[in-house]
Amino acid sequence: MLNSKQNLNGIGMTSQRTRERLIGRLRDQGIDSMAVLDVMRSTPRHIFLDEALSHRAYEDVALPIGHNQTISQPYVVARMTEAIHTNHQLDRVLEIGTGCGYQTAVLARLAKRVMTIERIRPLLDRARKNLRALELRNIEFKHGDGSAGWPERGPYDAIITTAAPQHVPEVLLEQLADGGRMVIPVGADEIQELRLIQRNQQEFKETLLDRVRFVPLLTGQLQQ
Ligand code: SAH
Secondary structure, three states, X not given: OOOOHHHHHXXXXXXXXXXXXXXHHHHHOOOOOHHHHHHHHHOOHHHHOOHHHHHHOOXXXXXXXXXXXXXXXXXXXXXXXXXXXXXXXXXXXEXXXXXXXXXXXXXXXXXXXXXXXXXXXXXXXXXXXXXHHOOOOOEEEEEOOHHHOOHHHOOEEEEEEOOEOOOOOHHXXXXXXXXXXXXXXXXXXXXXXXXXXXXXXXXXXXXXXXXXXXXXXXXXXXXX
């Protein structure tokens, strides 16, 4: 979490080197979009974590953020972002599962507008604070059940879901613009399939991108 302005610049002289090592790792794992690598390099991940975990911010792992939720693994954030951004204009993007706002920050620097939905109120408030500290202002927040999407703001050039449903919600497909893309982890098990879905009028083409591990997409009951 962000306590002061100095925190933005990070944790001493080592942090630049540590961040660079992370970028090297992303490259080794096949991320080759310069735009995505640049944004990953300049997004301070430590401000999204509690003080006690911030020394691990540039490790390529998911970490706990409270409320039984996690901040996504940098590789997965990069992979999902690359899948929607490469050769594709992003005017409006919908993110489902804001968490602490790390993926939101990356998206906000590559898209004109980002809409993001989170069901746990304290996490949404924390994300709002983190993203304001990074001076990202092209983001709209909603406390709600993201599995219904946000039709009033659509259609979207891309939809990113950062929690896993058992099946792709039909209503989300309907909110994709023609030519739009969705990245979504799908499955009931601990390990899910990360799918890229591309809309061409009423056709939806699916590609398997990876195997991933996300928290489940919960429906109903919001947590205040
Ligand atoms: N995008 C985050 C990852 C957050 S983890 C990052 O960059 O680190 C997934 C988040 O999805 C959790 O915060 C969880 O509360 C949220 N979530 C789960 N089901 C949801 C739903 N139906 N609607 C909105 N958010 C949901």
